[in-house]
Amino acid sequence: MTPFSTTSLAPDSPLFRGRQDDLAWLVQRCHAEVTAYIALYGGRQNGKTSLLLRLETALRPAMPVCRLDLQIIKGANATQAFAFVAKRIAENVPFAPDPRGVADGPGLHRFLSQALAEECVSRLVLILDEWGALPATTREALAHALRSIFDARHTIHALRKLLVIFSGGSELYDLIVSEASSLHSVCVDHYLSDLGQDEAVALIADGLVAAGLDAVLATGMGHAVYSRVAGHPYLTQRLGALLLEYQQRGQSLTEAAVLAAETRVRQGDTLLRRIRSDLRESGLLDAARRLISDPPRFTRLDDDMARLELIGLAKQTGEHWAARNLLLAEEFGGWLGVAVLPPPASRLIPPLIHIPAGPFLMGSSAADKLAESADKLAKSNEKLQHTLTLPDYWIGRTPITNAQFRPFVAGDGYTNHAYWTEAGWAWREEVQVNQPECWAEAKWNGDEQPVVGVSWFEAVAYCRWLSVQTGHEFRLPTEAEWEKAARGPDGRIWPWGDAWEAGRCNSKEAGIGKTTPVGHYPNGVSSYGLLDMAGNVWEWCATKLGKGYPYQFEDEWAEAYLAGEEGRILRGGAWNSEQKFVRGAYRVINFPRYRINLNGLRVVCHAPVGGEWRVMSGE
Known part of the structure; x- marks a missing residue:
């Protein structure tokens, strides 16, 4: 078995890394009372499908799960989409009525009311994956129908058993974000982040060790890859596969190998082409320039930045938006003709x-x-x-x-739990630390003196x-x-x-x-x-x-x-x-x-x- 994969992963695949918190949250929502549907957001090739396949396995056999890969009916009109949804639900729900004849919203409403009325059905989780495969008019028709079914829960108790998970990017966002949108106020949002540092480094290291590389060098390669793509699931796997190819050719794996692999990705990877296409079609070229050259403060009320996040180019970094990783920043900065400026924190570190x-x-x-x-x-x-x-x-x-430590003190260094180990945070809370021990003493606090009094x-x-x-x-x-x-x-x-x-x-x-x-x-x-x-x-x-x-x-x-x-x-x-x-x-x-x-x-x-x-x- 190859140690790296750039396609969706089977539920039992050992290549699946991270996402344990995301999976636990989804499982908990699927077992709890349905008070909202779920909008699962992620940019292209961010691992949404792999996560949903694992969710499906985790929920069975406790409840029926109907996961629909809408790419199977890519380009379908509304009539075809309603028929497909009803047919697949009938295959997964015991004693479901005949789905033939379901061709619109009212038909799907009646079908689900009957299918979920059976006492042996306690919950149906309907997963609509690859939402962007459908035309806008089809998405709108399905969304209106599911909104109507959600509202009908108050009078038709059987419909309380239905939980719908929508999975997509900017096309899903359009159906939820504004008050006039079909799914506004009926979905709870969940954004998929990139892999954590430990997970991403281990993914590369384990794959290279399995192929015979020394563990020390393999871990070094993992950190080198992480520094360039910051845990991007697809790009981590892609660079890992290229490094494996180099190793099998007898090439030495060094920083130069990582940069060579990155160059190959930038010369024509489909992910980069799709992001370019999305930027053009969405009219977000100027927003992308702003993201790379002068990142604004983070808020998802900034509609352009929120859409760049769903396209797969932006993420939250501290209190600001930022390009998702250095590879993407440099690639799209060059394409858009803007300099990739070092963050203001560049003056925080020594040479x-x-x-x-x-x-x-x-x-x-x-x-x-x-x-x-x-x-x-x-x-x-x-x-x-x-x-x-x-x-x-x-x-x-x-x-x-x-001088380099001062912004940590003045900013959220002592108030943001995320920076601290659990034991460190407990200690900080216990003794109420908010600056180094000698911070206020002139003898020790010259700008160019080394910071002292730090645990x-x-x-x-x-x-x-x-x-x-x-x-x-x-x-x-x-x-x-x-x-x-x-x-x-x-x-x-x-x-x-x-x-x-x-x-x-x-x-x-x-x-x-x-x-x-x-x-x-x-x-x-x-x-x-x-x-x-x-x-x-x-x-x-x-x-x-x-x-x-x-x-x-x-x-x-x-x-x-x-x-x-x-x-x-x-x-x-x-x-x-x-x-x-x-x-x-x-x-x-x-x-x-x-x-x-x-x-x-x-x-x-x-x-x-x-x-x-x-x-x-x-x-």
Whole structure:
């Protein structure tokens, strides 16, 4: 079985990812009292049909389910559509009357009243999938009839057993949005979002691992794909299939392979053609230009933006509308002749350094203490030294500064539950945190000083917030990523080399007694070009307490890994740390709620940031 698919998935397909919350919501509505029909919205190839197939399986045999793929009668007139609906219902409802003769709304009304009068029928779920396959006049006739049947529930009790699920995009929206529309006020809306980060990354990684790729590289490819298409169900599967093709040809899977796959998609994929066609036919070309070049604040009262969402080009990002992902933004920005501007948050992050894929020496040498190459200050938890291979990644050249952290504090960083782990939110509620520990103290709050007084919980929330603001995934580094960036491939004891030299970092020996502006010690630069990797501020990593050596690879940004209150690793030492504590291999652990004027953070991402953000090479 191929590990990737760009068509609808069977209910039992292992390729089906995510949508568990959507499925649970639909199942609950199907079992509850019918107070409204359901409008299931999603752009083209957003996984609506795959979800409905799984819903159908979940509901049977508890109740009759009649799922109609309206593409079977594409272009049908109203008479043909009514006959098709009645025939299929009769096939699924026990003791249903003869459907022949049903050719209009009143006929469907009488037929359903009789079919649902049987005591053995407790509920009928009628799913009308691919609503856009019908002509507008046919859709209007069916919608008027179903609206009439919904209203008749109050006098004909049998019709209370009927729940209708409409599935579609902008064509369904037209039947619901205005007061004059056929289905206005009788439907509850449900919008399908893209796959979450964990789901999308696992989809790519599992598929490539099943085809024989190393798990570390496969997960790196998953993150690289996610950074470009942000969990778009079809595009994730499409890029996965192309990466698999490259692997089977013997090509190396790197960032260049992802970009090559993306180029093939942009050269003529049917999804992109359909979006272009929809934009022209709907008169939304100018709205698309506005979306890409100057995204407005989010509200579905903005009719043009709401329609772009249903076409599959727009989504909500924080408090604004945004292009659904970078691939679509760049493709349609180029086609429409508008620049894809970096979000305002582009000035929130430091320049990023590219750390190339490959091996490095992790941990401290167990060699004879008298050997020249041995780290004579090494602790037991840094041993044994071993070679570890990582995929490439991008890491902040400096720690996050107060200026970069300030919009998180001023915005919804401390009030939006979505950015926080469950344990982190519970802690925030318990102690009523709304800013870093040292935020109001002048000694620590210079714009270019690294932010301090942040717990691990706050550091995670900041990364998630930054990801939403920029549309690009940021996270805390793993312990391995941090160490490679600090020590280089050859395992230097300090970023600059194996010999301690005063004046290369802000440690206790410097005698400054507080944090210094980031980059204050350019002669302390690492081999990859990173600054402040020794001293100034301890930096939180994603890694949990208890990680032994040799270091075992796992996804340390997965939701399950981030859960709970286990201790987490900090690296790098701070302004009050002695030289032995600012070594690149030194490991320290603290509780995730720990806040002090020594602790800060640095961000990492799995793919380069587009637009005008500065990206540097560490190669």
